[in-house]
Amino acid sequence: MSGRVSNTSRYESAVTVLQRRQAEMSEAQMQMTSGKRVSKPSDDPTAAARAERAFIAQQRIESAQRSVGVSRSAMALTESALGRAGDLLQNAREKLISAGNGTYSGAERAALATDLVALRGQLLQLANQTDGAGGYIFGGQGTLAPPFVDSAGGVTFAGTSGQGQLSTSEQMPTSVDGESVWLSARSGNGVFVTGAAAANTGSAFIDAGGVADPSVLTGQNYQVVFNVAPPAVTTYAVSMNGVPTGQTGNYIPGGAITVDGMTFDIGGAPANGDAFDITPSTPDMDPFEALDRAIAVLSDPNATRGAIAQSVNSGVRDVDAVMSHFSANRSVAGAALSRLDAIESRNQDRDLWAKSVQSDAEDLDMVKAVSEFQNKQTSYQAALQSYAMVQSMSLFDYLK
Structure with missing residues (x-):
């Protein structure tokens, strides 16, 4: 009886060892196949936790990179649209300068006005450009309809002011x-605005002017009124907010007039009572308004030489102001693209670090794994031989 128990015990022990060695060898073989030392938490709970945290970090970084891609696309579209808008305005500027040619007929100026209408339409299309995902790149904080609406009173912004940001x-x-990009350029030369009174009948016109002495600027409204009494000398008088300042002078065509730090030139021949206004600059200039004013004058067959000259001067001044404003906003978009490149670079570094942490936690050292597999294979073969020996033992072996 004891011999049977002993044989059975040896047999079961050999089978147990054989199964354990086979399981160890199979596990080592699976690890070599997958390249992973930790395939499930029970393999190494601490390493599995580290690998899981690194994997979650990678998922967050991947989400951030998608956000970078969305933002980069929007800023690239913005930068490109503003660049094309600048090209259209440069074309409009050249046509305005051509319209100032004194030899042009009314029909030729009307043809230039038609070209300006076409350029205006193209600018409006750029302002309402979509982002390819159902939104509008100049739509502010979001709108389901084109953000810029063209009506009898001019182009208005129908979106929500502000800038859309990812969370x-x-x-x-x-x-x-x-609204800030397209409708908020500073009027005039950026400090003050010069313009002819609507009731002027002479051929005089005023340029954009400039600042002679910033320290004495007042920011008030001025008016230069001409007094023409042939054959006497043409004179002018300056008033501020409707009150005479006492500043007067003889008019010299094309000569500079300086008033409280502001200087400007008036050319042509003013009629008696003609007036020119100088008002503070405001951030409400837009390309559509600038072109509309020029188009109205150039399309009018009865426009006087003074009105045409003033329209050309004011139009060029306003187009230059808007172009400068677009250029500044284009630079902002370019800076945003540079910042996005930096964010993407940081995300790539973080992603590389997270992948390294995950790899250190769960990946297999292949050289070490091959050596261990060979050891386990040797152990398995030894257990197999031991099992074979135990299985061959019987009572007949002892009776021989």
């Missing part, structure tokens, strides 16, 4: 405040 710790814009 992230980094500044990643997805749209641009169209």
Whole structure:
């Protein structure tokens, strides 16, 4: 009886060892096949936790990179649209200068006005450009309809002012405040605005002017009124907010007039009572308004030489102001693209670090794994031989 128990015990022990060695060898073989040391938490709970945290970090970084891609697309579209808008305005500027040619007939100026109408339409299309995902790049904080509406009173912004941002710790814009970009250039030369009174009948016109002495600027409204009494010398008088300043002078065509730090030239021949206004600059200039004013004068067959000259001067001045404004906003979009490149670079570094942590936690050292597999294979073969020996033992072996 004891011999049977002993044989059975040896047999079961050999089978147990054989199964354990086979399981160890199979596990080692699976690890070599997958390249993973930790395939499930029970393999190494601490390493599995580290690998899981690194994997979650990679998922967050991947989401951030998608956000970078969305923002980059929006800013690239913005930068490109503003570049094309600048080209259209440069074309409009050249046509305005051509319209100032004194030899042009009314029909030729009307043809230039038609070209300006076409350029205006193209500008409006750029202002309402979509982002390819159902939104508008100049739609501000979001709108389902084109943000810029053209009506009898001019172009207005129908979106929500502000800039769309992705919900992230980094500044990643997805749209641009169209109202600020398209409708908020500073009027005039950026400090003050010169213009002819509507009732003028002479051929005089005023240029954009400039600042002679910033320290004495007042920011008030001025008016220069001409007194023409042939054959006497033409004179002018300056008033501020409707009150005479006492500043007067003889008019010299093309000569500079300086008033409280502002200087400007008036050319042509003013009629008696003609007036020119100088008012503070405001941030409400837009390309559509600038072109509309020029188009109205150039399309009018009865426009006087003074009105045409003033329209050309004012139109060029306003187009230059808007072009400068677009250029500044284009630079902002370019800076955003540079910032997005930096964010993407940081994300790539973080992603590489997270992948390294995950790899260190769960990946297999192949050289070490091959050596261990060979050891386990040797152990398995030894267990197999031991099992074979135990299985061959019987009572007949002892009776021989």
